[in-house]
Amino acid sequence: MTHNEEIAALRSDYRKSELLEKDVDPNPIHQFRIWFDNAMNAEIAEPNAMCLSTVHGNQPDSRIVLLKAIKDDGFVFFTNYHSSKGLQIEANPNVAINIVWLELERQVRISGTAYKISEEESDRYFYSRPFESQVGAIVSTQSERLNSREELEEAMKSALEKYQNEKPVRPKHWGGYIVQPNEMEFWQGRTSRLHDRLQYRLINGVWDIIRLFP
């Protein structure tokens, strides 16, 4: 078997669960909470890791961010507002989120709009982080070119010394976004690729649910 034949043969037959209309919550954020709790209770590495996609120009871009709160109106993550994703969101706040729990044969797809959260909320989260992460966020000009690993470690070392005597302060350009969804799909893998896909769409302020062909 060649290497690519080996890759081509990687497939799972999904049999763990099913997703039926009668079982889902009419509100997709409530339904998300149910699935997220299932993932938290399963033995899954980083159940809150999600792929955030943005657009710059005509080109999509994506990276992992960590979900840090589920609110009644959306999903919160934190970043450097001057990072690539921050700049892309400022230019075009339309984003997509994909969160997948492979062990549960589940994925959730979210389309929505990203808004900055309040300074108070960003403060609250920033100061809840470990000291080293606070200093790391201050030191790193995220997404910019870095000459070497040593340069970063040197900067971190100096900053750690400085902040021995001084409380780190959240940089104004570091904070949270909330993604308010207008479409969410819940995908449950099924056998023979006949997966369950239920899609919620916000129409005139009301969530409508349809099933999609897999």
Added chain:
Amino acid sequence: MTHNEEIAALRSDYRKSELLEKDVDPNPIHQFRIWFDNAMNAEIAEPNAMCLSTVHGNQPDSRIVLLKAIKDDGFVFFTNYHSSKGLQIEANPNVAINIVWLELERQVRISGTAYKISEEESDRYFYSRPFESQVGAIVSTQSERLNSREELEEAMKSALEKYQNEKPVRPKHWGGYIVQPNEMEFWQGRTSRLHDRLQYRLINGVWDIIRLFP
């Protein structure tokens, strides 16, 4: 602790590995093969699951697809060309791929252009799939509205009967894409959020490597 405090507190301190300039292959596809093999050899669910992002209009969209081959010029996956992703790619072939191996504290980000692969290659993969998956691909008008689970199962049942006596034929609208990269980032989680990020950019046909601030 509230539910959101519990989510906010979900964090890992990444300590498994490091990614230094001296250790990477000058060609990002070769480097990808190394990391992919590491993932294949680790106990990871679906190491070939990757998040594919497309753009429709001004809005990103993303979903999981399975990597099915690593070629010298890019990354191959299969789909229904009439699915949402297929239509989006026809309108705008710029795509992004994010593949993450959380257990290895690694992610790879790819920006590139998607092209249809040859009919012969699509045939070869289609006929290598299990019989039920071949029939499932024929039955499913992917991404279109489906009235009920029963309708899909009914259609599948009829098709399985039909193809007892007749070899399934790959639908012309089902096949592969290759994503040819113009930018690839290898991300290795490090402690205190001082992650290693090496970005390859294709400049006049030559791959240049730079380090980015985490």
